[in-house]
Amino acid sequence: MRKWISILLVLSLALFALGCQGSTKEAASSSGTTEANKEPYKIGAVVSATGPSSPLGLPEKNTLELEVEKINKAGGINGHKLELIIEDDQSDAKNAVTAVSKLIDKEKVIAVIAATISPSSIAVKPEIAKAKIPQMAMAAGIPITQDDPKEWVFRTANSDAVAVQKVIDYLSKDLKVKKIAILSDTNAFGQSGTDEFKKLAPKAGLDIVIVERYQTQDTNMTAQLTKIKGTDAEALVVWGTNPGPAQAAKNMKELGMTIPYVGSHGIANKTFIQLAGGAAEGVVFPAGKVLVPSSAKGEQAEVINKFMSDYKAKYNENPNSFAGHAYDAINILAEALKKAGTSDGVKLRDAIEKTSGFVGITGIFNYSKDNHDGTGADDMVMIEIKEGKWVEKK
Amino acid sequence: MQFDQFLQYLISGLTSGSIYALIALGFTLIHNSTQLINFAQGEFVMLGGLIAVSLYSAVGLPLVVAVLLSVIIVTIIGIVFERTAIRPLKNTSVITLIIVTVGASILMKNIAMILWGRDAQALPTFSGDKPIQFLGASVTPQAIWVILVTIATVVLLQLFYKRTIIGKAMKACAINPSAARLMGINTSSIVMLSFALSAGFGAMAGVLITPISMTSYSVGGFLGLKGFAGAVLGGLDNPVGAVVGGITLGILESLSIGFIDSGYKDAIAFLILLMVLFIRPSGILGARVREKV
Numbered sequence: 001m002r003k004w005i006s007i008l009l010v011l012s013l014a015l016f017a018l019g020c021q022g023s024t025k026e027a028a029s030s031s032g033t034t035e036a037n038k039e040p041y042k043i044g045a046v047v048s049a050t051g052p053s054s055p056l057g058l059p060e061k062n063t064l065e066l067e068v069e070k071i072n073k074a075g076g077i078n079g080h081k082l083e084l085i086i087e088d089d090q091s092d093a094k095n096a097v098t099a100v101s102k103l104i105d106k107e108k109v110i111a112v113i114a115a116t117i118s119p120s121s122i123a124v125k126p127e128i129a130k131a132k133i134p135q136m137a138m139a140a141g142i143p144i145t146q147d148d149p150k151e152w153v154f155r156t157a158n159s160d161a162v163a164v165q166k167v168i169d170y171l172s173k174d175l176k177v178k179k180i181a182i183l184s185d186t187n188a189f190g191q192s193g194t195d196e197f198k199k200l201a202p203k204a205g206l207d208i209v210i211v212e213r214y215q216t217q218d219t220n221m222t223a224q225l226t227k228i229k230g231t232d233a234e235a236l237v238v239w240g241t242n243p244g245p246a247q248a249a250k251n252m253k254e255l256g257m258t259i260p261y262v263g264s265h266g267i268a269n270k271t272f273i274q275l276a277g278g279a280a281e282g283v284v285f286p287a288g289k290v291l292v293p294s295s296a297k298g299e300q301a302e303v304i305n306k307f308m309s310d311y312k313a314k315y316n317e318n319p320n321s322f323a324g325h326a327y328d329a330i331n332i333l334a335e336a337l338k339k340a341g342t343s344d345g346v347k348l349r350d351a352i353e354k355t356s357g358f359v360g361i362t363g364i365f366n367y368s369k370d371n372h373d374g375t376g377a378d379d380m381v382m383i384e385i386k387e388g389k390w391v392e393k394k
Numbered sequence: 395m396q397f398d399q400f401l402q403y404l405i406s407g408l409t410s411g412s413i414y415a416l417i418a419l420g421f422t423l424i425h426n427s428t429q430l431i432n433f434a435q436g437e438f439v440m441l442g443g444l445i446a447v448s449l450y451s452a453v454g455l456p457l458v459v460a461v462l463l464s465v466i467i468v469t470i471i472g473i474v475f476e477r478t479a480i481r482p483l484k485n486t487s488v489i490t491l492i493i494v495t496v497g498a499s500i501l502m503k504n505i506a507m508i509l510w511g512r513d514a515q516a517l518p519t520f521s522g523d524k525p526i527q528f529l530g531a532s533v534t535p536q537a538i539w540v541i542l543v544t545i546a547t548v549v550l551l552q553l554f555y556k557r558t559i560i561g562k563a564m565k566a567c568a569i570n571p572s573a574a575r576l577m578g579i580n581t582s583s584i585v586m587l588s589f590a591l592s593a594g595f596g597a598m599a600g601v602l603i604t605p606i607s608m609t610s611y612s613v614g615g616f617l618g619l620k621g622f623a624g625a626v627l628g629g630l631d632n633p634v635g636a637v638v639g640g641i642t643l644g645i646l647e648s649l650s651i652g653f654i655d656s657g658y659k660d661a662i663a664f665l666i667l668l669m670v671l672f673i674r675p676s677g678i679l680g681a682r683v684r685e686k687v
Contacts, residue, residue, distance in 0.1 A: 218607070226403060227399075255402070255525070
C-alpha cells in the first residue's frame with residue numbers, strides 16, 4: 001500500500017513539474033508578442049507539410065504565411081496583428097487531433113484552419129466544435145460539412161459533391177449521353193464519389209450501367225475495362241487519384257476503347273499527364289479556375305492573377321489549387337474578423353456565415369446558416385488535356 | 395460471357411500473374427536456403443523500377459542498358475543486404491531474421507521516398523505500345539515481354555539447378571543444410587547467392603512492370619504481399635510451384651473481376667488461397683520429393 005502511495009506521489013510531482021514547464025513557456029511566448037498596441041489575434045492552422053499529402057499541404061503552408069504577412073503589412077485587422085501558428089499533421093489524422101488540442105488549449109487560438117486532407121479535417125471537428133470556435137477546412141470530402149458536428153466548420157475547397165455534379169452536367173448536357181460506366185478506387189475518395197454519383201445521376205436522367213473498382217496500387221485494369229467494354233455504356237467516369245486513373249487511361253487505349261473518358265478533380269495535376277503520356281489526350285475533368293486562369297472572368301481573374309504573381313515572387317513557382325484553398329481560408333477569416341470586430345467565437349462564426357460574394361481563388365463564396373460549402377458547380381470548369389496541356393472545355 | 399472477353403480476362407490475369415510469379419520466385423529462393431521469409435522482397439521490385447527510371451530519364455542511358463544495369467545494381471544491393479543484415483546474425487533464430495527483413499523493407503521504402511519523392515514514375519515500353527489483336531482480345535507488347543521473361547527465367551533456373559555444380563549445391567542446401575555443409579559445400583556463399591538471385595528476380599519484375607503500371611516508393615508492400623501469396627499458394631519450397639502459384643493468383647483475380655465483382659477481387663483471391671492451403675497446406679506443388687543430388 002505504502003509503495004503505491006509513494007508511486008502516486010512521484011507521478012503527481014512529475015505531472016506538476018511538467019505543468020509548470022508548460023505554463024512558463026506559454027507566458028514567455030505571450031509576453032514576446034505584445035509589441036503592437038493591441039493584442040494580436042491568434043489563428044491556428046493544421047496542414048500536411050510532410051507525408052504523402054505534402055504536395056497539397058506545402059503550398060497551403062506557404063500561402064498562409066504569405067497572406068498573413070500581407071495582412072499584417074497592411075495594418076492587420078482593426079489594429080490587431082494576426083499571429084499564425086502552423087502545425088504539421090504529417091498527413092495523419094491522429095496527429096491533426098493532437099495538434100488541434102494544443103492550438104486550442106495551449107495557444108488559445110480564436111479560429112483554426114484545418115486541415116489539408118479530408119480524414120484530418122473530419123477528425124478535428126469535435127474538438128473544435130467543443131471549443132466553440134470556427135474551423136476553415138481546405139479539403140473536399142463530403143462529410144466535412146454534412147455530418148455532425150457541423151455548425152462550426154466551413155470549407156474552401158470545392159466539395160466532392162460539387163465536382164460530381166459538374167461532371168454529371170457535362171455528361172448529360174454537353175456529351176448528351178444516357179448510359180455511363182464508373183471505374184473507381186476502393187479508397188474513401190473513390191467510394192464517396194461513387195455514392196454521390198448514384199445519388200445525383202438519376203436526377204439528370206443518367207443511367208449507371210456498371211460500377212467497377214480497383215485497388216490504388218493495382219498494376220492492371222484491363223479486366224475491369226473488358227467488363228465495361230462488354231456493356232453499352234456511352235462514357236466512362238474514372239474516380240480516383242494518381243496513379244490509378246493514368247493506368248486506366250493507358251489500359252483503355254490498349255483495349256481499343258473509344259468512349260469518352262471523364263476523370264475526377266483528383267487528376268488536376270501535371271503528374272497525371274506525365275504518367276498517362278499519350279493516353280491522357282482528350283481526357284476531360286473538373287477543376288478550379290486557377291488551373292486555367294483564363295477561364296476566370298472579371299474580378300476573379302484579377303484576384304487569381306494577383307495571387308499567382310505574389311506567390312511566384314516569393315516562392316519562385318506557380319501555386320496550385322490547394323494554395324488557392326489556403327488563400328480563401330485565411331482571407332475569408334480575416335474579412336469576417338474585421339466585420340465581427342471581436343475574436344468571440346460565436347460572433348466570428350456568424351460573421352463567416354454572412355460572407356457573400358467573396359471573390360476568392362476557388363470561387364465566389366456565399367456562406368449561409370445552412371450552406372457551409374460556399375462554392376458551387378459554377379465555380380469549377382471542365383478541362384480537357386490537349387497536346388499535354390490544360391485547355392478549358394467549352 | 396463471350397469468348398473474346400474470357401480470353402481478355404485470361405491474358406490480363408496472365409500478365410499480372412507473371413509479375414507475381416517473378417516476385418514469388420524470390421521468396422522461395424531465400425526460403426529454400428535459409429528458411430527465411432524475406433519481407434523486403436517487394437522493396438527489390440520497387441528499387442528495380444525506380445533505379446531504371448533514374449538511369450533512363452535522369453542519366454539518359456538507353457532503355458536496355460538502364461534496365462540491365464538496374465537489375466545488376468539491385469542484385470548488388472541484395473548481396474550487401476545479406477552481408478550487413480543477415481550474415482552477422484547467423485546464429486540467431488529465424489524469427490529474429492524475419493524481423494530484420496521487415497525493418498530493412500521499411501528502411502528501403504523510406505530511403506526511396508526521400509530519393510525519388512512520392513509521385514509515381516513511368517518508363518517507356520520496351521517495344522512500342524501498339525496492342526496486338528489475338529482472337530478478338532488485345533495483348534500489349536509489354537505483356538508479352540513479361541510472360542516471355544517469366545518463362546525464360548523458370549527454364550534457366552531449372553537448368554541451373556540440374557546442370558551446374560552451384561545449382562546442385564543450392565539444392566543440396568535446401569534439402570539439408572547441415573549435411574550439405576558436411577559434404578564441403580560453402581553454405582554461407584549459397585545463402586548470399588540466393589539473396590543475390592532473389593533481389594535480381596525482384597528487380598526484373600520491377601523493370602518489366604514499370605512500363606505497364608508505373609512504380610513509386612510505396613509499391614513494395616502490395617507487390618510483396620501478392621508475390622508471397624503466390625509463393626504460398628504454389629508451395630514455398632518449390633520455385634516451379636512459386637511460378638504456378640503466382641500465375642494462378644493473377645488469373646484468379648482477373649476471372650473474379652469478370653465473373654463476380656471487382657470490389658471483391660483481392661478478397662476472393664485470398665479466400666481461394668486460404669482454401670487451397672486448408673486442403674493442401676504445402677501448396678499446389680509443395681510436397682517435394684527428396685531426390686538424390
